[in-house]
Amino acid sequence: MAFSMNDLSDETVFRRLACRPDFIDDAVISSAKLPARVTFKKLQSRIRRPLGQLHSLPLELLHEALPYLDIRSLWSLARTCRRGKIVVEALPMFRDLVKSVGYTFAILRDAKILGMHSLMKLHAVLHSDRCVSCGAYGCFIFLLSAERCCFECQVVNPSLCVISVPVAGDCFGLKKSQLKSLPIMWSIPGAYDLFKSKSRQLSMRLVSLKAAKDLAVKVHGSLDALESKFPLDPETRNVKIAMFETYRKAYSPPIASDPLTCPYWTASGLRNLAPPSAIFGGMGVMPFPCLYKGRIEHGQCCSGCWYLSRTTIQQNNHLWDLLIPAGCLNSAPGYCTAEEYLIKLSCRAWSHVGLVEHGRECPFAATFMSQPGHWDPI
Ligand SMILES: [Zn+2]
Ligand SMILES: [Zn+2]
Structure with a gap:
């Protein structure tokens, strides 16, 4: 009986197609060895002194105002005294960032740009999932x-x-x-x-x-x-x-x-x-995952696109014409070559929902999933 994607649940489609090749993470700043949690080193947490002029403000107001501060300022506030640490750690936006992309703080510190972006700005990016340039999913x-x-x-x-x-x-x-x-x-x-x-x-x-x-x-x-x-x-x-x-x-x-x-x-x-x-x-x-409905999404590539675009490049087989839109096969300057197109296609990441929708339409997903055994992306 012919294999049909419609026979599979969304979860099965996602599980069998999702892959995150090392390839795409190897090309950017690595977050692999960085701490996922924030530690305020040399924290003066035992100091019970008040929070200066902020001390008299109600917590709700602090939660409204503090996200406008950059990370360095929040860092300083958290290291000032115990109440400062408690206030910063209780900020919902701060907690979201720590939970989802805790390594970000170490990278911003090492890149010496802790003071460049506000908590609110980073939090807005965490809750977005669109690439600023093309509008597709970005991770x-x-x-x-x-x-x-x-x-x-x-x-x-x-x-x-x-x-x-x-x-x-x-x-x-x-x-x-x-x-x-x-x-x-x-x-x-x-x-x-x-x-x-x-x-x-x-x-x-x-x-x-x-x-x-x-x-x-x-x-x-x-x-x-x-x-x-x-x-x-x-x-x-x-x-x-x-x-x-x-x-x-x-x-x-x-x-x-x-x-x-x-x-x-x-x-x-x-x-x-x-x-x-x-x-x-x-x-x-x-790497910067999205926080979508409480779920952290790192972005997953389609195993079908990945596998078949790679084998098409290697074998130059009949899928070449099927994969590449008309007009792309142009070796002149200013155009994308077929090989470039296929390499980029294989690296495209999707959200959880996006991969399921793509997988049901992808001409290569069914071919990939019907193959005996599993091919492991690098
Ligand atoms: Zn893009
Ligand atoms: Zn695909």
Whole structure:
């Protein structure tokens, strides 16, 4: 009898299709070895002194006001005295963050951006599930702007990429004093890029590629003016000059564009080089689950898409045409190639409900699930 997805319950569809390949988490800041709980080191919890001017305020009012503070301020408040710790730990938004993404505090501390975002902002991101760039489900956060994003967009969208401060200065002709106006984070030492191929043990200052580019336009008047003042020698085809050209011409996908069909590379003809995210890719992004109806959702990929897109790339078989939308098979600059499309398709994460809905429609899910035995994603 033919296998039918309609015979399966939602839970069965989810359980049999859900996979979270290491591949996508290996490319971003790792949260694996970080504490999931917050500890206020050197906490002055035994000190019974009052909470200063805040002491007389009712708890309800504190709960209303304190979420507007950034994490560093809350941290300081919690370490002031026992009542401060009790008040901060009792904040519903704080409790949600600790329960769902407790490692976030350690990463913000190590990146030296504890004071960059308010508790309210981070909590709003926790309760959202849409990628700021494409509107699809996103299971990561871009730290410099505290915006939720998906795996594909953090690769293709320059506004979700970071570059080092010295590179931003050299590439966009910006002085140190000008660069100071940009939000800056310190990188977290570790291995980055797909398959952990890029080891970054030294911490460096990072800025958003898009923010640096926008600042260059503001300082120089336009990108053409930047080009006139700081021309890139076309005869010098070394990696540094090529990357600068990529950064300057980085293609910015419009909001709501589909990252699956966005090209990795710029429209500048530098197709054989790297995407804008290649050098510092993933160093400004970390996993950030959603809190949906009290359930923590980390985002799961579809095993059918993952398996069949990979085997299609390897075998170049007949599924190639079925998988890729018309118009994508284009090797010209500015277009997404078939291989890029398939790689990104295999990395797309879904919410719990989204994966079930996708799984019932996915042309590869039934094929995957009807195979004998189980294929384990890497
Ligand atoms: Zn996206
Ligand atoms: Zn699928």
